[in-house]
Amino acid sequence: MNYGKKSVSKKRNSLISRTAMMGKRAHVSLIRVLFVALITICVVIGCTGIGAFRGIIDNAPDANDIDISPLGYATFLYDGDGNQLRKLTAPSSNRLPVSIDQIPLDLQHAVVAIEDERFYEHNGIDVRGILRAFVKNITSGDLSEGASTITQQLLKNNVFTNWTQESTWLERFTRKIQEQYLAVEVEKNINNxxxxxxxxxxxxxLGAGTYGVQAAARKYFNKDVWDLNLSECATLAGITQNPTQYNPIEHPEANAKRRKEVLDHMLDQGYITQEQYDQVINDDVYSGIQAAQVLNSETENTVYSYFEDELIDQVVNDLMNIKGYTRTQAQNLVYSGGLSIYTTQDARIQSILDEEYADPSNYPDYVQYALDYALTVKNPQGEEVNYSKEMLKLYFQNEDPEFDLLFDSQEEGQEYVDRYxxxxxxxxxxxxxxRVSFAPQPQSSMSVIDQHTGYVKAIIGGRGEKTASLTLNRATDTTRQPGSTFKILSTYAPALNEKGMTLATTFEDEPYNYPDGSPVNNASKSYGGTTTIRKAIQNSVNVVAVKCLEEVTPQLGLQYLDNFGFTTLAHGTEADRDANGTVWTDANLPLALGGLTHGVTNVELCAAYAAIANSGNYIEPIYYTKILDHNGNVLIEKNSAGRSVIKESTAWLLTSAMEDVVTQGTGTACQLDNMTVAGKTGTTDxxxxxxxxxxxxxYTCAVWSGYDNNEKLPEDARNFHKNLWKKVMTRIHEGLEDRDFDMPASVDKISVCEETGLLPRAGCPVITEYFDIGDIPTDYCDQHFYGDDESGMQEHTTEEEIYNPEPTPDPNNPSGDNTGDNTGDNTGDNTGDNTGDNTGDNTGGNTGDNTGDNTGDTGGGDTGGGDAGGGDTGGDTGGGDAGYTEE
Structure with a gap:
């Protein structure tokens, strides 16, 4: 460097020159501008970041409103005695809630040790854990290390439930920020x-479809969570990181490695001692897990019973109609709402039905199989096309017009399926x-109701193995023609209840036609002349039922059926218009014989008869008594409130007549050795x-039998339903006291003329009958009298004898020989004695009585001895419902 005078002067001049000064100032200004700009940028970025962060926080759920409790719990069904019947779960709701006091400390510590070691220290987020994860992710480059606390994971599972659908880093970053913010707020608010x-x-x-530690303990160890030991607790804690990979059933080796990590962490963090660690580290816990699976498979039945099918339908409908849920909401609540549903099912009665319906000996030897088929294909054009069993049937009917969907074996049916x-x-x-399934034929269904409460105690929706849940239930879903069972409900109930008729009211059993000219046929292909309503009920006489309904009117009969709880009747409204525009109505005379547009279900028919058994009070059949929500609060409570359909006296009179059906009419095959029975048979065309x-x-019990495709039942298959009814009801009533139906004070018994139902005169064929006290006849018979006095009464006939009658002696058998009376139909014998001859009485009585069960009216009754001394007691093939149209 030159330090000469000239050089120094030049340097000084350059420094103080205007140009130099301007350059320096410009340079400083630029630096200042850049600095200010940098500061401004930092401020802007900072403010933007703060604003963005504040926006993310502001958009987070309100910490005061969020619910950190699990979203799905299993629902449990209980029988009438409070025993667990079934656990209902959605795929993500197999969860059984337990309190922290029920969870072993070893399990609590195991989860904390492996999932969040500073859980008891941090305020919701673990800063040390975040820094550790950041450093590890940077150094490893795979960003696999996480730092979520237990609180954050709880929020992710129960608040940010859509986290599995995140597709961008921005969505994940936003949720993570909100998650951390809420974790701090939740811990601050809960402080526990x-x-x-x-x-x-x-x-x-915790894998294998289990959620929560209690469900997992049941699944893996077949025990409750509070009974788990240290080794088992470590096994469960090891699953949480990857429920599929560490599933101890499917991947015991991988779980064993993870279990060791859990125990190592517990030891390092002071939760267990070295001695405890050494005791369990080599446990063979996995053998116990495999053994538990064998036990679980034996007790778990994934297919719902017919009762459970209908119960679920009723619960879903009630949640919609009573609580206002949508169908989807109601179904979600049933399968993941943690409900407790207390059903009306009696486990003992249900098991009786199950056992009898599973017994092959209760059915005809010849078994056929009905095909149910559905197929969906994608054609070469990429369109999906559906095919049904009806289409399969039409396809093969081109080869054989008689082809139906019944096969002698399932293998035969499968051959047709494969060809189609x-x-x-x-x-x-x-x-x-x-979908291919085969149902054995003929089929049957049954329901049992406690008439006093309306509780459905048991149902069976068909014979054969039930292979799927929520499938065809013949007890509740299928409508079939009820036949003569409808005579009681549509005709005789209103006739006795409000039309002034009595069991002694008579009609002429004679050739008779419907308004369109078609004949009304009786089973016997014959006619009995003057017939009381009691006799018409006993022997299921069609002509009398139709004539009676004509007086009652079909419109009134339909009103009574509505009151009896039927929901499948056609009333002639727009809702009853078919595809052709025809409006159907059941308000016509065939209603007397059960001729309906759609038919009825088993349970509704059973409930209607239960109303008669319950003194005329109808109670809608119910399958549960109450539903509790997840917290034990009553959500819905079912009441057994009923409505009066017929008077108590009417109900008892119908019961009395239907007792005759069982003791000496068309239903003798249904007599019980241990209990009084009233009932009615029904057979369709x-x-x-x-x-x-x-x-x-x-109890009230209804049984139906028939083919699913409405084929005719062969002769050897026309009584097995009665056999089933008798077997089931005999077992149900074992140990119960046999008692009579209680007769109300509004019913009295008097003697009347058998042919007119009026007070008897001299020469009248006299019977004793029960009446509603308001319907006791006051007029005297005007068809039979001999030697009458001024009052029109025979001088030896007193009022006392009318209202407190003595047995009428047989004029052809004054000694009181009981050959016909004791073995046959007493009323029939008396009639035969008065109007027939000795041959008719003795032959009809003995022959009819001895063969009545099998031959019905063929016992000689029509030749002289009235009803052949009880020949009509054989309802199976003669004087009952067999061989005629009961529409």
Whole structure:
């Protein structure tokens, strides 16, 4: 460097020159501008970041409103005695809540040790854990290390439930910020680590379809969570990181490694001692897990019973109609709402039905199989096309017009299925879905109701193995023609209840036609002349029922059926218009014989008869008594409130007549050795549907039999339903006191003329009958009298004798020979004695009585001895419902 005078002067001049000064100032200004700009940018970025952060926080759920409890819990069904019947779960709700006090400390510590070691120290977020994870992710480059606390994971599972659908880093970043913010706020608000841990342990996915520690303990160890030991607790805690990979059933080796990590962490963090560690580290816990699976498979039945099917339907409908839920909401609540549903099912009675319906000896030897089929394919054009069993039937009817969907074996049916499917796939179509099932035929259904409460105690929706849940239930879903069971409900109930008729009211059983000219046929293909309503009920006489309904009017009969609880009747409204525009109505004379547009269900028919058994009070059949929500509060409570359909006296009079059906009419096959029974048979045209509905002082039971495709039942299959009814009801009533139906004070018994139902005169064929005291006849018979006095009464007939009658002696058998009376129909014998001859009485009585059960009216009753001395007691093939149209 030159330090000469000239050089220094030049340097000084350059420094103080205006140009130099301007350059320096410009340089300083630029630096200042850049600095200010940098500061401004930092401020802007900072403010923007703060604003963005504030926006994220502001958009987070309100910490005061969020619910950290699990979203799905299993629902439990209980029988009438409070025993667990079934656990209902959605795929993510197999969860059984337990309190923190019920969870072993070893399990609490195991989860904390492996999931969040500073859980008891941090305020919701673990800063040390975040820094550790940041450093590890930067150094490893795979960003796999997480730092979520138990509180954050709880929020992710129960508040940010859509986290699995996040697709961008911005969505994940936003949720993570909100998650951390809420974790701090939740811990601040709750200020109780045990509450947070309890909810977490009830929430976590622990594999094999289990959620929460109690469900997992049941699944893996077949024990409750509070009974788990240290080794088992470590096994469960090891699952949480990856429920599939560490599933101890499917991957015991992987779980064992993870279990060791859990125990190592517990030891390092002081939760267990070295001695405890050494005791359990080599436990063979996995053998116990496999053994538990064998036990679980024996007790778990994934297919719902017919009762459970209908129960679920009723609960869903009630949640919609009573609580206002949508169908989706109601179904979600049933399967994941943690409900407790207390049903009306009697486990003992249900098991009786199950056992009898599973016994092959209760059915005809000849078994056929009905095909149910559905196929969906994708054709070469990419369109999905559906095919049904009806289409399959039409396809093969082109080859054989007689082809139906009944096969002698399932193998035979499968051959037809394969042929049909091959024809569809011939054009290159591919199968999307297919359903093939075979049901044994003939079929049957049964229901049992406690008439005093309306509780459905048991139902069976069909014979054969039930292979799927929520499938066809013939007791509740299928409508079939009820036959003569409807005579009681549509005709005789209103006739006795408000039309002034009595069991002694008579009609002429004679050739008779409907208004359209078609004949009304009796089973016997013959006619009995003057017939009382009691006799018409006993022997299921069609002509009398139709004539009676004509007086009652079908419109009134339909009103009574509505009151009896039927929901499938056609009333001639727009709702009853078919595809052709025809409006159907059941308000016509065939209603007397059960001729309906749609038919009825088993349970509704059973409930209608239960109303008669319950002194005329109808109670809607119910399947549960109450539903409790997850917190034990009553959500819905069912009451057994009923309505009066008929008077108590009417109900008892119908019961009295239906006792005769069982003791000496068409239902003798349903007599019980240990209990009084009243009931009614029903048979439809050509034996397509067979019924018996009967009741005791305790229970009402309805049984149906027929083919699913409405085929005619063969002759050897026309009584098995009665056999089933008798077997089931005999077992149900074992140990119960046999008692009579209680006669109300509004009923009295007097003597009347059998042919007119009026007070008797001299020469009248006299019977004794029960009456509502308001309907006791006051007029005297005007068809039979001899040597009458001024009052029109025979001088030896007193009022005392009318209201307190003595047995009428047989004029052809004054000694009181009981040949016909004791073995047959007393009323029939008396009639035969008075109007027939000795031959008719003796031959009819003995022959009819001895063969009545099998031959019905063929016992000689029509030749002189009235009803052949009880010949009508054989309802199976003669004087009952067999061989005629009961529409």
């Amino acid at each position: 680590k045990n509450v947070i841990l309890e909810n977490y342990l009830n929430t976590i996915n 499917k091959a024809s569809i796939l011939a054009d290159g179509s591919t199968v999307v879905a297919e 050509a034996y397509n549907d067979l019924w018996f509905v009967g009741y005791t002082p305790y």
